Amino acid sequence: MRSVALEIAVQDAAGARIAFAAGADRVELCQALSATGGLTPSPGTVDAVSEAAGGGARVAVLVRPRPGGFVYDSEEVALVTSDIREVVRRGAGGVVVGAMALDGGVDMDAMRRWTDAADGAEVAFHRAIDVAADPVRVMDQLVELGAHRVLTSGGAVRSLDGFAVIASLIERSAGRVQVMPGGGVRVEDIARFVAAGADAVHLSARAASADVSPSGPGGGAAGFDVTDRAVVEAARAALDGALAGAA
Template identity: 75%
Template structure:
């Protein structure tokens, strides 16, 4: 096992996982933190079940090592009052169960940060870390909202720099790092490959986010309810390679 970075190091490795098995693999292979979600491949990630949260927390060895995505449905990020209330309730319950952070995002009908929803969710988090997710990548000028997110109390931003693959948004990610000036952590995510990590570290990011997935190989029929056969699992070799690339990039800075 390759050791994760120490807390004083600037850049951490976050792996997106969907279950306790994935969390155990991620941590054993060198991850510093996991983001827990469900239906990642199908929807981009949704709120996981309470039982899954509990299992991942038990596998993590520390609540600060687990951030939980709270997203009530697939699709866009404009939420009605009932959905905002649902996310607040889920955030409150996930933090009560022991998670060290939550991952949320909302926009208003004009395509701006929904500051009212974000304030409500930060309040519901009761001091746990709050990450603003890739809803920021739908904005025409994501750099311009960093000041607002910092003032709201957002701890971290997950972003591809507005590109399909984060490496193609590197210039915007570097601009986000500069605008943030340490007030909000900037974490590239979205199509990240191991070979991209050195460029992100050179740009000054605070963390790197990968899904590190591979097909399970299970081709059993999904049943009468439909859906694709098989499922994704966390690949220890990808995580370990990402850990090694990150450690090497930090050493070269």
């Protein structure tokens, strides 16, 4: 049977434990996901999630220094380089990064530095590809860089709406870079992505916490996101069903 990975975005060790118990193959670790789209987690969080995963091999860590666009100056590139080295030193199996040039293509110099810093750990290119002027050209650049996979919504808010672009990326990759749909993926979308040849699917599987502790101007909005076990379980079942049907 063909292998398609289920990746769940998590923000803490509790989320990682839930994701793996419910059938995830891998987690992407980040912080401030709903507010910013994800930022670099703390070293302590990397350690805690790696421990929850039984080791860092199934943990991909987002390394993104700030919210906003994906064009970085030299100081930011150096910071990400340092953070990548630290994440890999702590045992993470992969890093998730992305840098764009002003012309709408990949910042190849930044990505080469970051790939070198990963020192053999898997390198995934994140949804920076979704702002590219020509995503198919970006796929060629990722092949040149030796990237392991790319996370994409096909340039749409919801991945299913970017299905045609994702299918084109899968065709262009021809197995050289894994293509992983992500961004608004719902359980009912999974079978279609599997049929198109996706190598993995990515869900945030978020739910609002039941936190009722006081918050205020210095603490942001009340509550926070948690990983929803039921959503992960449903995604696992949908993925297994789609793979069985394709066998």
